[in-house]
């Protein structure tokens with residue numbers, strides 16, 4: 001069975017997973033206007049998802065335009081990874097990515113995320129357990145077979161499964177990949193990466209910082225290049241990550257460091273055009289209503305994003321339009337009078353408020369497409 005990784009263009013220019021950012025509306029907008037080769041969800045804690053915490057399913061929403069899409073998960077309990085793998089296969093994801101890179105104390109100090117760099121045996125067990133869950137699905141397991149999942153959650157998962165296009169309901173290869181860092185306190189690529197390679201993940205996304213560095217300093221691309229050397233001939237792809245500004249920068253780094261592709265994170269905030277062939281002249285990407293003719297295409301996209309955010313998330317528990325404000329601030333960075341505009345935008349309480357504020361910028365707002 002062919003893995004989706006083998007169908008991607010080379011080099012791969014993907015969107016990095018970001019908690020609180022890469023939700024369904026953000027991914028939809030990035031795909032529509034930038035068309036990254038790969039999307040990944042925000043990370044979801046397996047222990048909570050396996051226990052059926054309904055609101056986590058919101059983080060796993062996507063629509064068909066977003067393929068190929070991998071779901072990212074984190075945690076420390078192999079049995080929960082196995083159960084969640086069944087659930088993610090039933091939801092139709094194309095791949096499962098395991099987070100072994102998050103530096104946040106609430107994650108890493110509990111041994112998850114980058115904490116797994118310190119417990120490599122557990123990291124191996126988790127990869128194996130996730131694969132075992134994919135095998136359970138191949139053997140016919142459904143959400144109803146997961147013992148800790150409340151019936152209402154199993155029902156929602158199975159209803160979603162029934163609505164998938166037939167080819168995504170069928171058995172197919174669901175590869176397991178890992179996203180990690182170059183080390184915990186110090187770079188330790190020479191022992192950590194071979195350890196991961198022994199477990200043969202389909203791909204390793206590697207952020208060129210240690211946990212201790214969090215997001216400070218510059219990403220160490222020489223260390224990423226070393227990971228490429230170690231992975232050569234293994235069959236595992238290596239995606240470099242950290243400080244990539246846009247597609248052109250990403251292509252230069254693939255040539256310089258030999259990676260199979262890159263993941264772009266923060267540079268995509270408020271600007272899907274970073275994925276375009278020419279990020280400064282993204283005319284081929286501006287097909288949305290009101291975007292092509294706009295003097296400020298990113299503001300037209302902001303209005304569309306706000307409408308999609310409200311349309312797709314407002315029915316979910318603990319919905320708040322406040323979560324849209326950071327995106328609005330990012331979209332408004334590069335326009336004349338940005339500071340005053342940002343002030344107005346963060347007072348918006350609805351998508352209609354956003355539309356109203358942006359109308360002064362003389363563009364017509366696109367309507368969001370209907371999404372699942």
Ligand SMILES: Cc1cc2nc3c(=O)[nH]c(=O)nc-3n(C[C@H](O)[C@H](O)[C@H](O)COP(=O)(O)O)c2cc1C
Nearest residue numbers: 016017018019042043179207242243244264265266
């Ligand atoms: C707000 C934020 C949230 C993030 N959440 C995740 C996450 O859920 N999973 C993950 O693997 N990495 C996460 N990351 C790390 C990014 O995927 C990426 O590794 C990092 O931002 C470096 O890439 P960049 O320089 O292109 O932003 C997050 C980063 C940011 C800024």
